[in-house]
Amino acid sequence: MFKRKSSKGYVNIEYQCTIRFLDESDPITASFQKETKGQELLDHVCKYLNLVEKDYFGLRYVDDEKQRHWLNPLKSVHKQLKNVHPMVMCFRVKFYPPDPMKLKEEITRYFLFLQLRRDLQHGRLLCSPADANLLAAYILQSEVGDYDPEDHPPEYVSEFKMLPKQTEKMEEKIAEIHKGFQSQEIVPSVAEEKFLIKAATLDTYGVDPHPVKDQKGNQMYLGVTHLGIVTFQGNRRTHLFKWTSINRIAFEGKMFIVHVTIAEKKHACGFKCQTFAACKHLWKCAVEQQYFFTLNKSADAPKVTSGGGFFTRRSKFRYSGRCQKEVVSESEVINREPPEFTRSQSVPHFPRHVSKSTSRPNSLISNSAIEEIETAQSVPDVMSRSLEAEVRAPIAPEELSIPEEEEVKISDTTYEPNKSAAATPDQEEPPQDLASDNTTPENLDAQIEVLQKELEEAKSMNHSGEKADVPDEEQTSVMTTEPIVEHSKDNGVVNTDKPQDDIKPDSSRSTLKTVAAVITLLLVVALVGMVLVMETDYKLPLVSEMRGWPETKAFRASYYDPARNYVTKMCGSS
Secondary structure (H helix, E strand, O other), X not given: OOOOOOOXXXXXXXXXXXXXXXXXXXXXXXXXXXXXXXXXXXXXXXXXXXXXXXXOEEEEEEOXXXXXXXXXXXXXXXXXXXXXXXXXXXXXXXXXXXXXXXXOOHHHHHHHHHHHHHHHHOOOOOOOHHHHHHHHHHHHHHXXXXXXXXXXXXXXXXXXXOOOOOOHHHHHHHHHHHHHOHHHOOOHHHHHHHHHHHHOOOOOOOOXXXXXXXXXXXXXEEEEOOOEEEEEEOOEEEEEEEHHHEXXXXXXXXXXXXXXEEOOEEEEEEEEEOXXXXXXXXXXXXXXXXXXXXXXXXXXXXXEEEOOOOOOOOEEEOOOOOOHHHHXXXXXXXXXXXXXXXXXXXXXXXXXXXXXXXXXXXXXXXXXXXXXXXXXXXXXXXXXXXXXXXXXXXXXXXXXXXXXXXXXXXXXXXXOOOOHHHOOOOOOOOOOOOOOXXXXXXXXXXXXXXXXXXXXXXXXXXXXXXXXXXXXXHHHHHHHHOOOEEEOOOOOOOOOOOOHHHOOOOHHHXXXXXXXXXXXXXXXXXXXXXXXXXXXXXXXXXXXXXXXXXXXXXXXXHHHHHHHHHXXXXXXXX
């Protein structure tokens, strides 16, 4: 399938990578060559899964520096994976649709369900205990069907790992909710739809958390969704910068910068990432999400650049693929028969009880691909094409795994989406409706006045040099106690972040820029001085004395005159 045109002296090299799926089923091996683009590989995987609405999905990998990346559809797969050992990629949801029920096909909704189930298990889908129990009950209904006392012993819920902090008390509550579904005859597809509808209302729906620090050095998480850019501190959302209020997204070194317009005033909010690579990855994710959910046509997407300096090239990024409006319009004309697929089971051989009268045929992989899967056990390549390579790169062993999420060890009271040990609230925490917004019309004016006073105080303290004397506890109290603030052009909420003039880019890169500027200035001064001594007839005492130095005469005879003659000759010939 991915075949390179032969050229003289070139040996076709076929590389192989491992593709892992959302349901943790057996991975497949995909073959590619040096010129194979990322879009070709993604199209092949979607065809293998019989997936038509493929624009919401992508392939993600982790490089040797433990930095996550999305496979760029426009670039060569080989160039992107050359520093990845082993070559393992994961099929994941890249763009979470605002309304999951607008997805045309059930198989697409099922893959979204698998992704959200994974997010819930790993602590990225943060919710209250009541919501967590309900979502887990829907998962159970999809897995085992209706409750049956003969096949489901008292502790049957413990067989399934659905929540990061799953306790015995929570399992009892989940079992109680699951038993209540018995009379409703909820088939797996309906249970998954109810799960999707509920999950889409949560604040952390579609959030891929990026650990950052604010201007005060407080640890927080930043996510990019269909709504805009959101920040989390503690276990709650603190800010929402809507796409309508965002003018520009940029990065400078480790500093991720969001330029927004709030109450007809322009501000710049900076967040410091852990590394330069992490900041660049966050910038790319934000640009892609913004274009996908806001553009009317993908052809309108401009090429963006950011992050340049004296010693570094500016990072360029070009959006590829269609936007959401184009995808929805294209999905409306899908007229194929609903594909059959088989739902996977996280606990093999566990009894399932589904009403035959209301169940629908399902299949995870197309029937036409069943034979291909069976033959794949004996033939590693699933591309269904002849192999012409004389040299083959080694395949990544199936037993090797890659860390998909990096652990961040911070306080147990904070939002830990990358650490499944303490990400979802348990029964000891008070219920919190994270989907609600405390910024109500009744108290909006009072909150604006308070935030304005805090902003003025912060500015005055910064200008008077008293900020360094403020205890850490006082600095962190503002963010943890303030209500959720949504930032858009028409909501009139005042920005609590520092204006653009207060943003401090990475100090190391600023130092490098200063050194580069000084060196450049010295070189210019030296060049002007050399021309003054060699080419002018000024009778200044110092200049005349320098012309008579033996070192000056030797430099002129050995270097300056030959260089001048060469330049003169080149200019004359042109």
